[in-house]
Amino acid sequence: MTPELRPLSGLLDRTLVALDFDGVLSPIVPDPASAVALPGTAEVLTAVAARVARVAVVTGRPAADAVRLGGLADVPGLVVLGHYGLQRWSGGTLSTPDSDDGVDVARRRATELAAARPGVTVEDKHHSVALHTRSAADPAAALAELRPHADAVAAEAGLQVTPGRFVLELRPVGVDKGVAIRSLVAETGAAAVLYGGDDLGDLPAVAAVRDLVSSRAIEAGLVVCSDAEEASADLRAAADVVVPGPPGVQALLRELAALD
Numbered sequence: 001m002t003p004e005l006r007p008l009s010g011l012l013d014r015t016l017v018a019l020d021f022d023g024v025l026s027p028i029v030p031d032p033a034s035a036v037a038l039p040g041t042a043e044v045l046t047a048v049a050a051r052v053a054r055v056a057v058v059t060g061r062p063a064a065d066a067v068r069l070g071g072l073a074d075v076p077g078l079v080v081l082g083h084y085g086l087q088r089w090s091g092g093t094l095s096t097p098d099s100d101d102g103v104d105v106a107r108r109r110a111t112e113l114a115a116a117r118p119g120v121t122v123e124d125k126h127h128s129v130a131l132h133t134r135s136a137a138d139p140a141a142a143l144a145e146l147r148p149h150a151d152a153v154a155a156e157a158g159l160q161v162t163p164g165r166f167v168l169e170l171r172p173v174g175v176d177k178g179v180a181i182r183s184l185v186a187e188t189g190a191a192a193v194l195y196g197g198d199d200l201g202d203l204p205a206v207a208a209v210r211d212l213v214s215s216r217a218i219e220a221g222l223v224v225c226s227d228a229e230e231a232s233a234d235l236r237a238a239a240d241v242v243v244p245g246p247p248g249v250q251a252l253l254r255e256l257a258a259l260d
């Protein structure tokens with residue numbers, strides 16, 4: 001057994017399991033629209049859901065997209081917080097705020113930026129806009145060149161920039177995965193949290209888990225990094241357990257579901 005899971009064994013029925021989607025449940029692919037969860041994901045989440053207080057997916061994607069791409073609609077009790085917590089999906093019902101007017105500005109500007117840069121693409125997520133550089137000749141250089149332009153658009157539109165794996169997201173301020181984790185802990189009364197992430201957007205969730213433990217709001221926290229060549233070095237360093245990508249996450253979740 002992975003020894004780091006041991007502290008959760010006596011707390012399992014009061015544990016919140018919260019997982020990022022891209023890079024954690026779903027292997028990274030060049031086209032965001034073509035991402036799907038690793039086969040077996042819904043089954044393992046169903047097994048975990050039978051043992052813990054709550055299984056949640058906390059993602060930068062629109063919540064309904066994560067449910068659809070993940071094939072997750074039938075996972076019992078699943079909550080999906082989309083757009084870093086702006087949206088909530090549960091039991092087939094989506095709660096979503098009105099779109100921020102700034103997103104219209106960002107969409108126009110992002111489209112102009114992409115049109116002038118070969119390989120840069122726009123993902124319109126309605127409540128946010130993502131500029132992807134994965135298909136550029138040099139994705140890292142394209143991301144670096146684009147960053148100040150994205151910062152200027154965010155300032156004009158009243159949004160924030162969240163960087164990720166060859167992506168810059170222009171999205172509303174005031175919400176992040178840390179806020180999302182705190183809200184899930186408050187509503188479930190969880191005594192322990194297992195959080196699985198891979199990217200910079202997951203760091204606020206890690207900070208929330210650490211803070212909840214140090215303030216004794218919860219008894220145990222376990223941070224899992226789904227590792228891959230591009231996983232955030234900061235997240236890898238902050239994690240308690242590093243596993244090899246979505247297959248490693250799935251194996252760890254199977255162990256969790258089988259804990260005594």
Ligand SMILES: O=P(O)(O)OC[C@H]1O[C@H](O[C@H]2O[C@H](CO)[C@@H](O)[C@H](O)[C@H]2O)[C@H](O)[C@@H](O)[C@@H]1O
Binds near residue numbers: 031166169201
């Ligand atoms: O919070 P997450 O669930 O990790 O979502 C973060 C962003 O992930 C997606 O982009 C990433 O995955 C794509 C598909 O594998 C990949 O092509 C891209 O390079 C990655 O950055 C998604 O497209 C974004 O909307 C999410 O916000």
